[in-house]
Amino acid sequence: xxxxxxxxxxxxxxxxxxxxxxxxxxxxxxxxxxxxxxxxxxxxxxxxxxxxxxxxxxxxxxxxxxxxxxxxxxxxxxxxxxxxxxxxxxxxxxxxxxxxxxxxxxxxxxxxxxxxxxxxxxxxxxxxxxxxxxxxxxxxxxxxxxxxxxxxxxxxxxxxxxxxxxxxxxxxxxxxxxxxxxxxxxxxxxxxxxxxxxxxxxxxxxxxxxxxxxxxxxxxxxxxxxxxxxxxxxxxxxxxxxxxxxxxxxxxxxxxxxxxxxxxxxxxxxxxxxxxxxxxxxxxxxxxxxxxxxxxxxxxxxxxxxxxxxxxxxxxxxxxxxxxxxxxxxxxxxxxxxxxxxxxxxxxxxxxxxx
Amino acid sequence: xxxxxxxxxxxxxxxxxxxxxxxxxxxxxxxxxxxxxxxxxxxxxxxxxxxxxxxxxxxxxxxxxxxxxxxxxxxxxxxxxxxxxxxxxxxxxxxxxxxxxxxxxxxxxxxxxxxxxxxxxxxxxxxxxxxxxxxxxxxxxxxxxxxxxxxxxxxxxxxxxxxxxxxxxxxxxxxxxxxxxxxxxxxxxxxxxxxxxxxxxxxxxxxxxxxxxxxxxxxxxxxxxxxxxxxxxxxxxxxxxxxxxxxxxxxxxxxxxxxxxxxxxxxxxxxxxxxxx
Numbered sequence: 001x002x003x004x005x006x007x008x009x010x011x012x013x014x015x016x017x018x019x020x021x022x023x024x025x026x027x028x029x030x031x032x033x034x035x036x037x038x039x040x041x042x043x044x045x046x047x048x049x050x051x052x053x054x055x056x057x058x059x060x061x062x063x064x065x066x067x068x069x070x071x072x073x074x075x076x077x078x079x080x081x082x083x084x085x086x087x088x089x090x091x092x093x094x095x096x097x098x099x100x101x102x103x104x105x106x107x108x109x110x111x112x113x114x115x116x117x118x119x120x121x122x123x124x125x126x127x128x129x130x131x132x133x134x135x136x137x138x139x140x141x142x143x144x145x146x147x148x149x150x151x152x153x154x155x156x157x158x159x160x161x162x163x164x165x166x167x168x169x170x171x172x173x174x175x176x177x178x179x180x181x182x183x184x185x186x187x188x189x190x191x192x193x194x195x196x197x198x199x200x201x202x203x204x205x206x207x208x209x210x211x212x213x214x215x216x217x218x219x220x221x222x223x224x225x226x227x228x229x230x231x232x233x234x235x236x237x238x239x240x241x242x243x244x245x246x247x248x249x250x251x252x253x254x255x256x257x258x259x260x261x262x263x264x265x266x267x268x269x270x271x272x273x274x275x276x277x278x279x280x281x282x283x284x285x286x287x288x289x290x291x292x293x294x295x296x297x298x299x300x301x302x303x304x305x306x307x308x309x310x311x312x313x314x315x316x317x318x319x320x321x322x323x324x325x326x327x328x329x330x331x332x333x334x335x336x337x338x339x340x341x342x343x344x345x346x347x348x349x350x351x352x353x354x355x
Numbered sequence: 356x357x358x359x360x361x362x363x364x365x366x367x368x369x370x371x372x373x374x375x376x377x378x379x380x381x382x383x384x385x386x387x388x389x390x391x392x393x394x395x396x397x398x399x400x401x402x403x404x405x406x407x408x409x410x411x412x413x414x415x416x417x418x419x420x421x422x423x424x425x426x427x428x429x430x431x432x433x434x435x436x437x438x439x440x441x442x443x444x445x446x447x448x449x450x451x452x453x454x455x456x457x458x459x460x461x462x463x464x465x466x467x468x469x470x471x472x473x474x475x476x477x478x479x480x481x482x483x484x485x486x487x488x489x490x491x492x493x494x495x496x497x498x499x500x501x502x503x504x505x506x507x508x509x510x511x512x513x514x515x516x517x518x519x520x521x522x523x524x525x526x527x528x529x530x531x532x533x534x535x536x537x538x539x540x541x542x543x544x545x546x547x548x549x550x551x552x553x554x555x556x557x558x559x560x561x562x563x564x565x566x567x568x569x570x571x572x573x574x575x576x577x578x579x580x581x582x583x584x585x586x587x588x589x590x591x592x593x594x595x596x597x598x599x600x601x602x603x604x605x606x607x608x609x610x611x612x613x614x615x616x617x618x619x620x621x622x623x624x625x626x627x628x629x630x631x632x
Contacts, residue, residue, distance in 0.1 A: 012364070013365055013368060014366070014421055014425055014547070015425065016500045017499050018502075061454060062442060062446075062491055063494055065446040071360070075360055075362050076362065086360075088360065094492065
């Protein structure tokens, strides 16, 4: 059998994983339930990358399906505001597997904690737009991220946001089908998940974006529940207790029957965000809408008048830069020169014995 | 060159095609073809028993074909690899099956295909433990050797679109026939040699020939679908070669079976398949 095939140059080749030793580990960036992340340098090109070591110890059902989903989602979602996975490399044993990803200097959570003052309105707009663009692409490709939060948003020194950590992401279909409710970090979790809805969709990501929007404005997370009940309590306190009128189907949700929630008056978002423009408040209200069907979609949010009004979104290249914690940079304290000592200043007499 | 990750199907280079690792390990080409064919047949059968969707079986078969162009049959047991392929494909296609179910079903289909006495596998037996261990390791090997390029683009959707373009969807035979050719082609190397548009076109080409159905030739219909005649004839030849000779029942599946099989082949062929198991 003879093979007559034109070899094209840009064709993807079949080849095994390369070795992790092609990268030089520099320092540890973070450790989470998913594994450890290192900062590393490509020995050939000198490029700085992030190496994420996968945790595979306790697997009874083979290679974790969540990691397969993560890789698949990252492959589908190629976008300037979604972190890029370059390749997957292996260590000396079969279970040491690393994702090689582009290195990004900051994560938004640490940045917000360390910043002396919150982002400017123009900066918030840029960040929110970038986040919405990335999420719109995900939703367009039938992917739900399911863990949007400030610590999963990376930020370059050039004012660009990258959505990261797709460990919980998965494809969904129509009809929706069964998906686990154990998703999204508590503080960013949508009310329908907290109330035990059987089916959910892309709207859960939009709720998280609403929480992130508020966090960008205030520098602190919007709802910081100590548990699921407390989380709901805090949401209701700010946005009012939902009813069948604002959220059709609310009373039929599994947990609304089991718990009795205090009745709070409708939203007092305005009191909380006094300096936000009307358009800004409208966008926040639409993101934090109880009924997932009425909640704004990423596509709609991108066209919201908030982004058209003054001040316009700041150009990413005009963003200030910060020292990067993950690459071990520290805030350099600048010692200003000491004032010249006047002649009449107190004379320091040296009593030490002359040498 | 860094191994890139991509959603498009990786294809073989001419060198990979002419020198698969099993050939370097002195496995004769006809035997390798038979083993691939047999393993894919077992994956299909197991998938049906596990009530998996066809995409999962198809993905698994393509993964197996890919794997044995970067790894040798003598080194990686076909039995473990085919289980791992279906296991991994079931996860990739969001219809995961349990390890124990995969093992039991494969054990059953192998025994049935070899006309052996069918006895259920003991859950806590050494044999079960070894198969489980083999499967888990084979899955990691599969991912590692393929550089995590385990995404498979299949031509089924394209086939339907192409049939619609050609006005053939309501033809009494062609759609089903072409569909079946796509399924059968999974047992050959065509999914690692060509991209989905060419494979889908070839299936229509072959089906239309079988049914003696004339399709536009001026210009030729396949040019619209980025296919060319040489490729389609080549794919058709591969598909048709599947039907030429039935598979023998003594095809080796583990490395040990393969070793003793190859030893026996040096001597005149024995006619007792039962002692191979």
